Amino acid sequence: MKETIHIYHTNDLHSHFEHWSRIRDFLKKRKEWHVTEGEEVFLFDIGDHADRWHPYSEATLGKGNVGLLNEAGYDAVTIGNNEGITLDYEDLESLYKNAEFDVIVGNLLSRDNKVPHWVKTHHIYETSSGLKVAVLGLTAYFLPFYKALGWNITPPLEELKKQVELVQDEADVLVLLSHLGIRDDELIASSFPEIDVVLGAHTHHILHEGKEINGVMLGAAGKFGHYVGHMMIEVDPDKKTVLSKKARLYAHEDLPKSVNEEEEMEQWYREGEHLLETEVAHLQEPLQAEWFKPSPLPGLLCDALKEWCSADCSFLNAGLLIEGLNEGAVTKRDLHHILPHPINPCLIELSGAELKELIKMTFNEEWPHLQLKGLGFRGKIMGEFVYSGIAFEEEKQKIYINGSEILPKETYKLAIPDMFTFGHFFPDLARLDKKYFMPEFLRDVLAWKLGG
Template sequence: MATETIHLLHTNDVHSHLENWPRIQRFLLDAQAAPTTHYTFDIGDAIDRLHPLTDATMGQGNVALMNQVHYDGVTIGNNEGLVLPHEAMSTLYQDANFDVILSNLKASPAGEQPSWAKPYKIMTTPAGTRVGVFALTAPYTLTYPMLGWYPQAVDETIQALLPTLRAQADVVVLLSHLGLPTDEKIGAKYPIDVVIGAHTHHLLPHGKIVNGTLLAAAGRYGNHVGDITLTLRNHQIVSQQAQVTPTYEMAEADDDYSAVHGWLQTGQSLLKQRIVTHLPRDISADEQSYDALRALKAYFNVPIAMVSTGMFVDELPAGELSDYELLESMPHAINPMVMTLSGAEITQLVTTITDQQAKLAELPVKGSGFRGKMFGYMRFSGLDRDRHGQIWLDGHKLDPARQYQIATLDHYKWVPFFPVIQQAPITIAQDLLLRELMGQYYQAKYAHV
């Protein structure tokens, strides 16, 4: 009986940590040069607009680097699908030399497949084993439609696609940008051979077997690369194992630093060429928070706004203001949002913020689009609170039953601090980042200075 070995190499959640890329690239190319069968995948969030090259090229600079590694397939995470505007997402992979695989995000409510992705891929090894690969990304049902993408439910997609894959392939692999808890549920429920994971930044150094399904994942930021070894006999898996290699153990080269620095400089140069306006004076991070309140109120044409000071991490210096300075001060993947609350709910929100303010001021925050350091202080515009705790708007007491609109940022809906916001009706400007809004605001404010 013929025995065969297949290696599945994988990266995930690199988030534009290009300082690790030269070693990752060398490691993958060396592994691919071995005489056994290799397939290489990325499981999404390869890009992050925190990096100047990514922001300047809308991720296409990352794709150019990925082209050098000979990926057999990649899928997307929320840092591709939700952080890029629709047109930028549609053209992200226009020069890619690899396949984008995505099974549960559609281009129309009717289920039209995006032109830039295929729902699955079948590959045949030299020994004749058929490897079927499909991919699922986290289905953010609230926000994806705002960008013109339509997610499908995980179970619905698997149940529709898996019979086709099992009929056409000897081995079925899922590229999952869903997170470990969901991967575990999938492994327990479906006859999928391998689930390569991402999204929750989990590291499985030796994989994890759930009901016969091998789960694998390589952490985050390119700190590890995964290698799954499948041993087959007559095209059927007889053993499977997973391992990861830390990037710090990979070989370095003399020109690694210059390459990494060069990518950074290229991005910085491109962003600095995009002049927004001329600032007559320095604008401190603190002052930017007040400007943001004005910008949010004007953008949504509402009388109330709230924003936290931690959103602004650097001073904007006097002189030419470019996209680079805006990125440095507001590196987040966070969007303007307007929410509707009753007067009673606003009172409850203000009380909740006041009760937590001392803790939030110095609280380190990660995730939900935030790329700063501390949460900071929450500031309001349009509301006043007297010494009796009564809240006023434009000289009138808030009506507990009346509905009011508040301009703010979507970050506050995703963090676990404000239950009132989590339940509120909202509209998100999903194709506009905070720094882009502030660029528009400063451009208008200083147009005639």
């Protein structure tokens, strides 16, 4: 006799609720159907369900997302970097307070190096036939960010080795919820044949029929709810052995349309905006934001960044600001709308020679027109660079910091948005020591400046 374990999985929704109604209804109906048929079924989310670009996630600090997962009937989740490093310590501590599912993360520790009370390093589920399914979870190793927030995070592959050794003799089936990315998932499959299934996330990869490596089946469902994953594990319940593994994806456009799905999507957005209607400042005149020419608001934000970090100078790209601010009351909703990015201030100490080369790189004429995606950026286009404490003469051949020409051997403090520290635009910054200011985002810095 054979038995099939059905696992439905989602990942990297990033609060794109436009597909959530039909995903929720599809999962609820599928779960009900499998239970009626006497089949084992699990619902797992592999992280980054919450993203604070959306007003509902911002206003509820992710707790609204937890409510949506509860409603859909999820059995377990692991956290992604958007849950892990875009909330302050206390808000992450309380994020899953009302969760009706297990939160499984094997490599996150509290500030006192203990497993958080809301976390399980693994969990073993038992099927009706007595099969034991061990579920492990790992999240991306963003050490500087977790450290700045007060958390301790350990190397995921080291923890995986410990967890596999702990459960492999007790479990009949091993499933890993991996918010690590496709490269790590492939490495894990090559190194841990004891694992039966790796459900992946983080790099937004799509595996339509899974990918088998070393007998380990990888599954992944892209991003933004474009797909729902379905992993089928066929087992022999008597011998307690896995016979086969199959994977497939369901495209959101092929799922049955939900009643009132457009209204629900609008409701979540409006509720978030309503909760953010708290005044933070009052403007006597409007502050415009332009992407390709000087304008007041990008300059003000750049000044605020320099002051917040107590830096000598700062720069940022004007495209961070979606639009300007009108005269009158400025609310949290307004600031969230114009600065939706989960981007933190960052301070770097570097020599004058290094700073000069860095500033010269911002003169790249192609960059302002880039349609930027990733790195925490939630806008449309890069925009011109804006500077504070930095001035130029002789067609930018001479660069001045606070009125004095840069001295090559002098040490300077530079404040920038953290997205520039990941090596994509400025590779040299990846090797330099950095101080991340967390949990504040750029919109918090602007609120501070406007409110002052």
